[in-house]
Amino acid sequence: MMVSFILCLLPALLATSAQAATLTCKTCVGSADACRAAQGTCSVDKATGGCFSVAEEITLVGKKTTGFASRCTDYYNLGVKDPVTITLGNGTYLRINTTWCNTDNNCNSAVPEVPKGSTTLNGLQCPTCFALSADPCDSHIAPCTGDETYCIDFAGTAQRGSEISPFAVKGCATASTKEIKVGITLLSALSMFTFTKAISKPAEKTPTSGASPALGKFSFALYLPGLTGLLLVKLLS
Ligand SMILES: *[C@@H]1O[C@H](CO)[C@@H](O)[C@H](O)[C@H]1NC(C)=O
Ligand SMILES: *[C@@H]1O[C@H](CO)[C@@H](O)[C@H](O)[C@H]1NC(C)=O
Secondary structure (H helix, E strand, O other), X not given: OHXXXXXXXXXXXXXXXXHXXXXXXXXXXXXXXXXXXXXXXXXXXXXXXXXXXEEEEEEEOOEEEEEEEEEEEOOHHHOOOOOEEEEEEOOEEEEEEEEEEOOOOOOOOOOOOOOOXXXXXXXXXXEEEEEOOXXXXXXXXXXEEOOOOEEEEEEEEEEEOOEEEEEEEEEEEOHXXXXXXXXXXXXXXXXXXXXXXXXXXXXXXXOOXXXXXXXXXXXXXXHHHHXXXXXXXXXXX
């Protein structure tokens, strides 16, 4: 009696433990509405994987793409968990909001919002440039806005479908870019970014306006006759 009870219980126990080890996540790709309506799911090993959802707006050379996606990931611990925004000047930016979870089935069913850019200067500045090939790109100093308090210097490849394009970028970015490392993949709804260079450090303060640059030029002009004099002394001696 006891033995047959245990034998009956065994498959049930096995089934429960197998179920506990996997997690179901919602899947979708496309517009926000498409993602809200989507019914698809994927499953992933709960020990190492999890669910995520992305909302993004990316402009590269004037072409703006907005995308949404939800998926499973096998590498829950390797993801950049916080929203990432990067501003590269000339209307070029990348804004990705990612939400992650590995608690309940379909925990990623809420569609995140696309991060809004800010135009409020924050008193910081970074070398800024964007190139679809050459590393490093030719930068000029540009002011940072909103919560973009870090300067990034990244290079790598962007893959969209079968199209792979190298890139080099410098600009203002959120502190979350510290999590981006060489070899990691930044998940995006429509693209996949991998990095061969990933430097992210706190931005410097914009020098206070007025005196210093002008004074710099002025004092150089003052030194000039002195330097010429030194050169002449050197030549004549
Ligand atoms: C990301 O999406 C979540 C969920 O919709 C939202 O609460 C949050 O404000 C968004 N973050 C940014 C930076 O837009
Ligand atoms: C923006 O465009 C101008 C003119 O094409 C260029 O000189 C400048 O370097 C560009 N800035 C960035 C950040 O790419």
